[in-house]
Amino acid sequence: LYNDSPDTPLVATEQQPPAINEPSLIGNANKAPSTVATTAPAINQPALPDLNTSDAEIKNAARQLNSALAWVKWITTEQAIRKFVIIIDNLTTGKITQKYLPIPKPTAPFPKTKNDPKTTSDIQGYLDNRSFERYTPYVNTFGQINNTMTAALYQRYSPLMEQAFAELGYSDRNFHDTLMQAFDVLLSAPIVESNIALIRPSVLYQFADPNLE
Numbered sequence: 779l780y781n782d783s784p785d786t787p788l789v790a791t792e793q794q795p796p797a798i799n800e801p802s803l804i805g806n807a808n809k810a811p812s813t814v815a816t817t818a819p820a821i822n823q824p825a826l827p828d829l830n831t832s833d834a835e836i837k838n839a840a841r842q843l844n845s846a847l848a849w850v851k852w853i854t855t856e857q858a859i860r861k862f863v864i865i866i867d868n869l870t871t872g873k874i875t876q877k878y879l880p881i882p883k884p885t886a887p888f889p890k891t892k893n894d895p896k897t898t899s900d901i902q903g904y905l906d907n908r909s910f911e912r913y914t915p916y917v918n919t920f921g922q923i924n925n926t927m928t929a930a931l932y933q934r935y936s937p938l939m940e941q942a943f944a945e946l947g948y949s950d951r952n953f954h955d956t957l958m959q960a961f962d963v964l965l966s967a968p969i970v971e972s973n974i975a976l977i978r979p980s981v982l983y984q985f986a987d988p989n990l991e
Contacts, residue, residue: 829938833858839931843923855880859935863942863953869960884912890976890983901986905974 943953
């Protein structure tokens with residue numbers, strides 16, 4: 779998906795954020811005082827790091843979003859931006875790239891209800907409602923993230939994300955639109971009110987309904 783070889787480093791371009799103007803005050807200095815143009819001072823931010831050496835700054839930024847120890851550990855991965863971009867790209871097709879996902883799997887065992895032994899179907903049981911509780915720590919962690927800070931950091935590192943996304947070879951898409959598509963996929967996940975049947979074609983359980991996989 780991208781070249782990890784140290785012999786072919788990628789060249790990143792440092793970008794400074796533009797000055798922020800207040801649209802309601804833009805005008806000409808010769809006009810009436812109520813329409814005099816004023817320009818807000820530029821926000822002094824350090825230059826963007828090179829994509830190849832951005833991990834240290836990304837880890838520090840993660841601490842600003844949520845200081846929980848578990849969260850910081852999730853970001854202790856090399857090439858964090860590149861891996862994040864790959865994860866989002868795969869989410870648009872409903873796939874989770876566990877190879878690049880730094881979030882650990884639930885430690886609690888997978889609970890299920892037993893199937894009626896008299897049945898002759900391939901159903902091997904049903905998903906126990908306690909299974910959802912295994913993800914409570916993740917929900918709590920993400921729920922404590924500072925949304926305002928998240929938006930600010932996304933805006934700052936957007937050029938690096940777009941650069942990493944371009945390395946994947948897409949010529950007709952950008953990362954921001956891909957991120958929006960990934961959100962749509964997550965939000966379209968069905969809410970199942972009835973019991974969820976399980977099958978076990980091999981070692982691992984699967985949903986009997988392929989639309990849930």
